[in-house]
Amino acid sequence: MNENIPPGYLNIMGYVDESEVNGPGCRAVVWVQGCLRECPSCFNPDSWSFETNQLISIEELATKILRNKRNQGVTFSGGEPFWQAYGLSLLAKKLKAEGLNVMSFSGFTLEELQSAKAPPDAKLLLAELDILIDGPFVESQKINSPDSPVSSRNQRVHIFNPALKDQINWASDQIEIHILKDGTRIVTGFWGQLGLS
Ligand code: SF4
Secondary structure, X not given: OOOOOOOOEEEEEEEEEEEOOOOOOOXXXXXXXXXXXXXXXXXXXXXXXXXXXXXXXXXXXXXXXXXOOOOOEEEEEOOOHHHHHHHHHHHHHHHHHOOOEEEEEEOOOHHHHOOOOOOOOHHHHHHHOOEEEEOOOOHHHEOOOOOOOOOEOOOEEEEOOHHHOOOOOOOXXXXXXXXXXXOOEEEEOHHHOEEEO
């Protein structure tokens, strides 16, 4: 699936700094490319393909995230972050060494990620996470609420770092619009979606 990704690189779909709707506080968000799940009403169907989108070295991405001192953490979204578990675990390690916290979404449940059927190196990434939001988006269980950190009722928030337990205060149905220097607009936060225009 990820055979086109050179060692030391990630295949990503997008990236923003200073998001306040994708996890605790102000954080960078990395949307990875590739997901097998094909959930009906997926908010990011362009993320399903495992074709190369943007290859970025882990080193370069870590530098980018750390350069913006307002980023207190990073969130991995997708796509399915656990199909690039090894690369993301290396990125997470670098960022944690500099004091950032790390959160990931996953369409897998925690139990699946801990089982023998998990994607390769899932345990390495799990070991680096402060927070995991698990489970796919299920439209029939959709939540539209200004105070829910998850988008559908089946999803769970696992807090592995007790220091963050009072910071589960973002709402998954808020949106943010980031306008980049080249005029590109990135819309994010509404069910965790990433939109480019
Ligand atoms: S797991 Fe997430 S990215 Fe993958 S199809 Fe489902 S909603 Fe879309």
